[in-house]
Each structure stands twice: as C-alpha cells, then as structure tokens.
Amino acid sequence: MTVAIETRGLTKRFGGLVAVDKVDLRAAAGETLGIIGVNGAGKTTLMNCICGLYRPDDGGDVFVGGERVTGQAPHVVAHRGIGRTFQVPRVFRRMSLIDNLLVPVLDRKAPDAELIGRAEAMLERMQLIDLRHNHAEELSGGQQKLLEMARMLMPDPPIVMLDEPFAGVHPVLCKFMIERIEETAHAGKAVLLISHDLTSIYRLSTRVIALNQGRIIAEGGVDDIRGNPAVIEAYLGT
Amino acid sequence: MAARSRALDSADRIYFTLAALIGSVLLVYFASVPLLGLNVAFHFYLMLWITMASAFNVASGFAGYMPFGYVAFYGIGAFTTAILVKKAAFPLFLALPLSGVAGIVLALLFAPTLRLSGIYFGIVSLALAGICRLVITNMPEQLTGGSFGLQLGSRAHPVQSFYVMMAVMVVALATILWLSRSRLGKALRATRDDADAAEMMGVNVPIVRLYGWLISAFFPAVCGGVEAWYTNVVDTETAFNTLTTAKTVIYAVAGGLGTVTGPILGAVAMVWLDELIWRQFPLLNLLILGLATIILVLFLPRGIVGTLLRKKPQWRRYIP
Numbered sequence: 001m002t003v004a005i006e007t008r009g010l011t012k013r014f015g016g017l018v019a020v021d022k023v024d025l026r027a028a029a030g031e032t033l034g035i036i037g038v039n040g041a042g043k044t045t046l047m048n049c050i051c052g053l054y055r056p057d058d059g060g061d062v063f064v065g066g067e068r069v070t071g072q073a074p075h076v077v078a079h080r081g082i083g084r085t086f087q088v089p090r091v092f093r094r095m096s097l098i099d100n101l102l103v104p105v106l107d108r109k110a111p112d113a114e115l116i117g118r119a120e121a122m123l124e125r126m127q128l129i130d131l132r133h134n135h136a137e138e139l140s141g142g143q144q145k146l147l148e149m150a151r152m153l154m155p156d157p158p159i160v161m162l163d164e165p166f167a168g169v170h171p172v173l174c175k176f177m178i179e180r181i182e183e184t185a186h187a188g189k190a191v192l193l194i195s196h197d198l199t200s201i202y203r204l205s206t207r208v209i210a211l212n213q214g215r216i217i218a219e220g221g222v223d224d225i226r227g228n229p230a231v232i233e234a235y236l237g238t
Numbered sequence: 239m240a241a242r243s244r245a246l247d248s249a250d251r252i253y254f255t256l257a258a259l260i261g262s263v264l265l266v267y268f269a270s271v272p273l274l275g276l277n278v279a280f281h282f283y284l285m286l287w288i289t290m291a292s293a294f295n296v297a298s299g300f301a302g303y304m305p306f307g308y309v310a311f312y313g314i315g316a317f318t319t320a321i322l323v324k325k326a327a328f329p330l331f332l333a334l335p336l337s338g339v340a341g342i343v344l345a346l347l348f349a350p351t352l353r354l355s356g357i358y359f360g361i362v363s364l365a366l367a368g369i370c371r372l373v374i375t376n377m378p379e380q381l382t383g384g385s386f387g388l389q390l391g392s393r394a395h396p397v398q399s400f401y402v403m404m405a406v407m408v409v410a411l412a413t414i415l416w417l418s419r420s421r422l423g424k425a426l427r428a429t430r431d432d433a434d435a436a437e438m439m440g441v442n443v444p445i446v447r448l449y450g451w452l453i454s455a456f457f458p459a460v461c462g463g464v465e466a467w468y469t470n471v472v473d474t475e476t477a478f479n480t481l482t483t484a485k486t487v488i489y490a491v492a493g494g495l496g497t498v499t500g501p502i503l504g505a506v507a508m509v510w511l512d513e514l515i516w517r518q519f520p521l522l523n524l525l526i527l528g529l530a531t532i533i534l535v536l537f538l539p540r541g542i543v544g545t546l547l548r549k550k551p552q553w554r555r556y557i558p
Contacts (some may be wrong), residue, residue, distance in 0.1 A: 091431075
C-alpha cells in the first residue's frame with residue numbers, strides 16, 4: 001500500500017516541555033489511523049506539526065506522498081493534500097456556509113459556478129443544505145463540526161486529519177459523522193483520527209497508536225491496543 | 239440542484255441590480271449637485287467620507303485590522319500632491335494618482351506590522367501615523383512649508399475637484415463591490431475570522447492581507463490629494479489630524495463593517511447628523527455626535543446594515 005503520510009522522529013518542545021517526542025507514524029491510502037491518549041498526551045500538537053502550524057524540533061520530519069514537507073508554511077502543506085478539522089470548531093464565523101466551503105478551493109482554476117455546485121453537493125451530503133446562506137456562527141456546535149468536515153473534504157485531499165470530531169456531539173449526529181468518516185476512508189483517503197471516544201476509535205481504525213507524554217507507548221491493531229497494559233495504565237492509572 | 243442554481247442566479251441578478259441602482263442614484267444625485275446649485279462643500283466632504291469609510295472597510299471589515307493611524311495615508315497623499323504640484327510643477331492630474339502611489343509605498347513600509355493583530359496592531363498603527371507626521375513636520379521648510387503648510391496658489395477649482403472626488407468615490411465603490419464578490423474578498427474574510435484556520439485551508443495569509451492593505455491605503459491617499467486641491471492648502475496639523483481616523487472609523491462602524499453598503503449608509507447618515515447638530519448646536523457639536531455614536535454602538539453593535547442582515551439573514555444574498 002502507498003504511504004500517504006509519514007513522520008520520522010517528530011519532536012516538538014515548548015520550553016522545557018516535550019509535547020511530541022520522536023514520533024514515527026505512517027498511514028497508507030484508505031487506512032484509518034486512530035490516535036489516542038489522555039489530555040496533554042500531544043495528539044493535537046502532533047497534528048499541528050504535521051500540517052505546518054508548528055515547526056518540528058530536533059530534525060524531525062514530515063512526508064506527504066513521499067515528499068518532505070517539514071518547515072513548509074501551512075498553506076503549502078494544505079496544497080500538498082492535507083485537510084483537517086479542529087478540536088473546537090474553527091469555522092469562518094461571519095461567512096456563509098457556501099463561502100466557508102469555497103475557502104479551501106479558492107486557488108482552483110475551475111469556474112465559480114462549478115465550485116459553488118460542488119459546495120452545495122457537499123452541504124447536501126452533510127444535511128446542511130437548507131442553511132447554506134446562513135453565517136457559520138448561527139449553527140449549533142454539532143453543525144459546526146459537520147461544516148468543518150465538509151470544508152475539509154471540499155478540495156478532495158488524499159489525507160484528512162480529524163481532531164476530536166465527536167467531542168460534545170449528540171449520539172445521533174455522532175453516528176452520522178462515523179458513517180461519513182467510513183465513506184472517506186473507503187474513498188481511498190488516509191484518515192488520522194484523534195478521539196477520546198474509544199468505541200468510535202475501535203470501530204473506525206485499522207490501526208491505533210497510543211500517546212503518553214508525547215511518546216508512542218503502544219501501536220498496533222485494535223485488539224492489540226485494547227488489551228495493552230501500558231495503554232490501560234495510561235488511561236486508567238491502574 | 240438545478241432549481242437551486244436558478245435561485246442563485248436570480249439572487250445574483252437582484253444583488254447586481256440593487257448595486258447598480260444604488261450606484262446610479264448616488265451618481266445622478268452627486269453629479270447634479272453643482273448643476274442645481276446645492277452645497278458643493280457639504281457634498282464634496284460627503285463623497286470623501288463615503289470613500290474613506292469604504293476603503294477603511296477593506297482593512298477592517300474584510301481583513302480584520304483596526305488601523306488607528308489610518309490618517310497617515312490621507313496625510314501622505316495630501317502632502318504628495320501639494321509637493322508635486324507646488325514644488326515640482328507636476329500637473330494636478332498626474333500628481334493625484336501619484337499620491338495614491340505614495341499611499342501604497344507607505345502601506346508597503348508599514349506591511350511588517352500586519353504580523354500583529356488586535357489592539358497591538360492598532361497601537362503600532364497610531365504610533366506610525368505620529369511618526370509620519372513628525373517626519374514631515376521636520377522636513378525642510380522649503381519642501382513642506384513648515385508650520386504654515388503649502389498653498390497650491392491659483393490651482394483651486396471647487397467644481398473640477400468635486401467631480402474628481404466623485405470619480406474617486408465611484409472607482410473606490412466599484413473596487414470594493416468587486417472585492418466583496420471576488421476570491422480575494424473571500425480569502426480576506428476567512429483570514430479575518432480565523433487566520434490560522436484559513437492558512438491551514440490553503441490561504442496564503444500574508445499575501446492576501448497585503449493585497450487588502452494596499453487597496454485600503456490607496457484610496458485615502460488619493461482622497462488626501464483631492465482634498466488638498468479642493469481646499470488649496472495643506473499643513474501637518476489638518477493633514478494628520480486624528481479626528482480624520484476617528485470619523486472614518488465611526489462612519490464605517492455605524493453603517494456596518496464587512497458589507498459594501500454599510501460604510502456608505504453610515505457615512506451618509508453620520509455626515510448628515512453631524513451637519514444637523516453643527517447647525518443647531520455649534521458649541522456642542524462633538525459632544526452630541528459622540529453621544530450619538532455611543533448610542534449607535536450600544537444598540538446596533540454591528541452597524542445599521544450589519545444588524546439588519548443579522549436579523550434577516552436571507553437578505554444577505556441581495557444586499558451588497
């Protein structure tokens with residue numbers, strides 16, 4: 001299988017704190033890599049390093065489709081094919097839902113009408129079409145999560161990273177989101193999924209890595225992780 | 239989907255018809271001011287404030303900056319025109335676009351401050367405007383006229399400068415109308431709402447901000463040049479007066495930042511109000527205007543048009 005995304009020795013320090021410590025991960029096209037860990041384990045920092053928001057320390061590297069993207073600006077990394085969502089939704093609050101979806105494809109040569117058509121189809125898929133002219137700030141928290149997912153998928157990136165997509169979301173909406181993530185993986189995208197909701201992680205992931213204090217403490221299939229003593233200790237403290 | 243696309247086309251038609259209608263009404267009204275013997279001075283400044291508030295809207299309503307030193311562009315434009323005309327014997331119609339170029343050059347010099355945001359940007363911008371004023375004040379008197387300023391001599395022509403101001407306003411409004419629908423405008427708005435998220439969605443934030451900043455700097459500089467021509471005199475005290483920034487901000491905020499019609503409506507309403515108050519209470523003018531501004535901000539925090547569109551989101555498709 002083609003490796004879509006890979007990190008080698010990825011490290012990020014904030015002063016004396018090592019938030020991400022020599023993390024090696026790889027995800028192939030069509031694979032969903034679950035990333036778990038307690039609060040402060042370094043999951044979101046890892047994502048921020050991958051997408052270029054933070055510059056890694058100590059020579060750590062990020063590769064997208066085999067090409068090194070370390071140190072490149074986030075907009076360049078995004079154009080290499082990485083889409084993401086955020087733990088707390090970061091929608092463009094005072095823009096319509098359609099305009100929110102157009103932002104990641106503003107550099108495309110396609111005519112505006114075609115892009116608007118695609119945005120409407122995406123909103124239809126996320127069941128947000130009736131709100132397309134509303135400003136994003138007028139949506140509920142769960143709807144903002146859906147809007148972020150739609151915005152992430154709009155440029156059809158080969159790699160998607162979802163940061164706590166189920167946090168604070170109603171179970172019915174959660175189920176809907178799980179189905180969309182499954183569709184995304186089946187469409188051949190590499191999915192990096194951060195979540196505290198282990199049931200969803202175990203259902204969606206082909207492989208899981210567990211982080212603790214910035215380091216990978218366990219890696220493997222769902223069954224390996226579920227029974228791993230280090231993971232149980234990190235999560236339950238027993 | 240086809241029905242929705244048709245609805246979108248129809249919304250676009252209404253949007254552009256409304257924009258053309260507002261533009262035509264403004265154009266016909268202002269063009270007839272000197273012909274009908276109406277108050278040229280009042281309407282000259284009305285157009286100037288519409289242009290200033292609309293251009294400020296690009297930096298603030300679109301890009302999310304609050305440049306408290308916005309007057310720097312206006313002042314540099316006024317002095318560029320005056321120096322070029324008076325000292326270098328440039329024709330006025332060449333000096334005026336060059337004053338816009340001077341505004342762009344100044345904006346490029348200020349561009350590193352675009353890394354800042356919020357109140358920090360505002361304070362630095364205010365300080366830079368103060369520095370501009372000091373630099374010009376301390377330049378050789380032969381060049382800038384010192385504390386007496388520069389007089390443009392016999393070049394004053396109120397009606398000609400009135401129509402040039404009108405042309406500047408039309409170009410500014412057309413540019414901002416284009417911007418509001420363009421991809422650059424969308425990128426600017428995304429940057430305003432969340433710069434990091436926009437960057438991670440593929441927007442080249444520094445470049446997008448710079449484009450918005452340059453557009454926003456060009457028009458006040460030209461306004462400064464035209465006003466220098468209209469009043470026939472330029473001095474640092476009036477060219478770099480902080481009240482110019484304050485009025486620009488108030489008019490734009492009163493109408494509604496982030497919309498095309500907001501700053502137009504805000505400038506029209508507030509300039510009329512200013513005039514009315516000044517006629518009735520000349521000594522209490524600024525006090526009453528200040529109170530009116532406080533009331534407006536308290537009850538309509540998003541401005542007239544912004545509040546209307548918040549209450550009627552479906553109208554956003556039709557109102558520029």
